[in-house]
Every structure is written in C-alpha cells, then in structure tokens.
Amino acid sequence: MAGSFLSDKSAKVFVAGHRGLVGSAIVRRLHHLGFTNLILRTHAELDLTRQSDVEAFFATEKPQFVILAAAKVGGIHANNTYPADFISINLQIQTNVIDSAYRHGAKKLLFLGSSCIYPKFAPQPIPEDALLTGPLEPTNEWYAIAKISGIKMCQAYRIQYGWDAISGMPTNLYGPNDNFHPENSHVLPALMRRFHEAKVKGAKEVVVWGSGSPLREFLHVDDLADAVIFMMEKYSGRSHLNVGSGKEVTIKELAELVKEVVGFEGELVWDSSKPDGTPRKLMDSSKLADLGWTSKVSLKDGLRDTYQWYLENVKQ
Numbered sequence: 001m002a003g004s005f006l007s008d009k010s011a012k013v014f015v016a017g018h019r020g021l022v023g024s025a026i027v028r029r030l031h032h033l034g035f036t037n038l039i040l041r042t043h044a045e046l047d048l049t050r051q052s053d054v055e056a057f058f059a060t061e062k063p064q065f066v067i068l069a070a071a072k073v074g075g076i077h078a079n080n081t082y083p084a085d086f087i088s089i090n091l092q093i094q095t096n097v098i099d100s101a102y103r104h105g106a107k108k109l110l111f112l113g114s115s116c117i118y119p120k121f122a123p124q125p126i127p128e129d130a131l132l133t134g135p136l137e138p139t140n141e142w143y144a145i146a147k148i149s150g151i152k153m154c155q156a157y158r159i160q161y162g163w164d165a166i167s168g169m170p171t172n173l174y175g176p177n178d179n180f181h182p183e184n185s186h187v188l189p190a191l192m193r194r195f196h197e198a199k200v201k202g203a204k205e206v207v208v209w210g211s212g213s214p215l216r217e218f219l220h221v222d223d224l225a226d227a228v229i230f231m232m233e234k235y236s237g238r239s240h241l242n243v244g245s246g247k248e249v250t251i252k253e254l255a256e257l258v259k260e261v262v263g264f265e266g267e268l269v270w271d272s273s274k275p276d277g278t279p280r281k282l283m284d285s286s287k288l289a290d291l292g293w294t295s296k297v298s299l300k301d302g303l304r305d306t307y308q309w310y311l312e313n314v315k316q
C-alpha cells in the first residue's frame, strides 16, 4: 500500500478544499512535484455537504487518491459562536467524502483533523494516544468532536474493509491564502491584519485578545503540504499522526513578532473579555519524525513570507 503515491504523477488526485490555506499549499506542492491530473472543484461547483452530489461526483470522476482539506474552519471566536455549523458541516463533508471515496474505488484517502481533538489538559507534548483521555476545550468541542469522528471513520473503514484511509493532525497553521477576517480568523492572520491597518492609519494601540499567556505551536502551511505528501507516500497505519513544528510561543511573544514583521510601532492592549482557549497544545510529532519528516520553515521566516503575500494579495 505505502510507496505508490509518488510513482504515478498522472494518477487522478482529488484535493478537496483546493482554494483554502491548506488545499492551495497542497496543490502548489503537487504541481511542483509534476502531478498532471489533479481534480479540483470549488465550493460553488460541488457543495461537499450534499450527499447525492458528492456521490455523483465520485461515481463520474473516480479519483485514485483523495486529500480531504475542505472543512468549516475558523479561530476561537468562530468556533465558539457557530457550534452548530462547526459540528454539522464538518460531519457532513467528511462523511460524504470518505464514504464515496471508498465506494468508488479510491486507493487511498488522507483526512485532516486538528490539534484541538486532544483533551484541554493533555500531557505536553501531546502524544497521539492522548486522544479521548479527558474533556475537550469548550470553545472548540463541537469542531473537535467532528474531527475525532473523522479519525474514527478512517480507522473503521481500514478495519472493516482493509481500505487505506489515514489521518494527519496538524498544529496551528498559517501562510498564503489564510483567512484574514477580523473576527473569525485564527490569531496569526488576525494580528497581521490588525497591525497592518494600525500602521497604515498611524494608530497608537492595537487590541489583542485574552491574557497573552496561552502557548501555541505554529507550522507554515508549506511544511504541512510537504508532510501531507510524505504521509501519502510513506504511511499506511491505523493511528492518526501529529504534524507540528515542535516549537511553541506565547500569544504575547507571537504578537510582538508579528508587530515587528509588520513594522507597527504602537502599544499592545489586552482584551481580557475574550477567551484564552486551551492553555497549551504542543504536539509530540516524534512518530512522523521517526518515519523521516520534520518541518523546515522558522516562524520568523514564515511570518515574513506571509506578510509579503498579504501585501501583494489582501491589503486594500
């Protein structure tokens, strides 16, 4: 099973969610590697929550490989505000895609979860077997339950049908094509935009949410795309695999770094009415490291690269 993905660059590969942060990085990497037969559908062309449309798509296209990077995604505020969307849309997308991919003969599927699947107070760094050992972080339990179901669905299809479905659990990601929405995005793009706008307006202060003390591990999305290809090629196991950089910073340290990269010279003001979320979620990515994969992009370089992309593509 393992070892057959990179051998045929003309194989049909369906990258679901190809215009998002992760999907677009995977497509860049596959093109760079010489893949010639990528199957891509925008949300408007194929709504993955619609079971019969997904079924018809797989029946017609019959992709050999499937990388599932389509999901309802957002930061702490979005997760906390739209719990019904986060559980229902994600359960629908992943159930439809995983089941149809299996039924229509895909050789292998990779499902992407997130580090929020682990208990709020998991041991640090968090090993894969910490899954389902304690209560989840309340701000994102709905999303986490959907993602845990995706892991379990891949495992169940592997057990019952011997199908090669694997799962990768990335840490917090960032990079080109991130969502820079002021409220619904993740912390890194939110701060990049806020500092940029404050610099342009000559504002003296920028508001940052929470206490600044939570620790987060960041991974550039190009590293994640590389890890996804690596797993497609080398991994065919039942356990999900953590994908992290192994390096963590406090939100205060992150804010200072983003401020420096953007060149904002004012002050930070902390809004303690906003939730901190989980205090720490450093993943133990040693299983993936033992297979031969580690991250390459430093946070400082990744921030510079992302800010350059923001200046060229997003700012008004």
Ligand SMILES: NC(=O)C1=CN([C@@H]2O[C@H](COP(=O)(O)OP(=O)(O)OC[C@H]3O[C@@H](n4cnc5c(N)ncnc54)[C@H](OP(=O)(O)O)[C@@H]3O)[C@@H](O)[C@H]2O)C=CC1
Binding pocket: 016, 017, 018, 019, 020, 021, 022, 023, 042, 043, 044, 046, 047, 048, 049, 068, 069, 070, 071, 072, 073, 093, 112, 113, 114, 115, 169, 170, 171, 172, 173, 174, 177, 178, 179, 186
């Ligand atoms: N960003 C992060 O920090 C992390 C992300 N991940 C995981 O990586 C994966 C990708 O996330 P990311 O790239 O950040 O998310 P994005 O929001 O950037 O991209 C998600 C993509 O999925 C598409 N999509 C959403 N709903 C549907 C639907 N019903 N039908 C078809 N397409 C749909 C979106 O299209 P449209 O915009 O048109 O709706 C978009 O292209 C997710 O599984 C996420 O859990 C894991 C850890 C951290």
Ligand SMILES: C[C@H]1O[C@H](OP(=O)(O)OP(=O)(O)OC[C@H]2O[C@@H](n3cnc4c(=O)[nH]c(N)nc43)[C@H](O)[C@@H]2O)[C@@H](O)[C@@H](O)C1=O
Binding pocket: 074, 075, 076, 077, 079, 114, 115, 116, 140, 143, 144, 171, 172, 173, 183, 184, 185, 186, 187, 188, 190, 191, 208, 209, 210, 214, 216, 251, 274, 275, 276, 277, 278
């Ligand atoms: C990837 C991951 O993403 C989410 O979990 P999270 O790690 O808590 O993500 P976040 O990036 O939104 O926040 C990180 C920290 O940063 C602080 N923070 C400061 N200022 C801003 C700010 O302006 N915006 C945001 N969003 N956060 C801010 C914020 O208060 C928190 O302490 C989940 O959706 C979860 O489901 C998931 O998988």
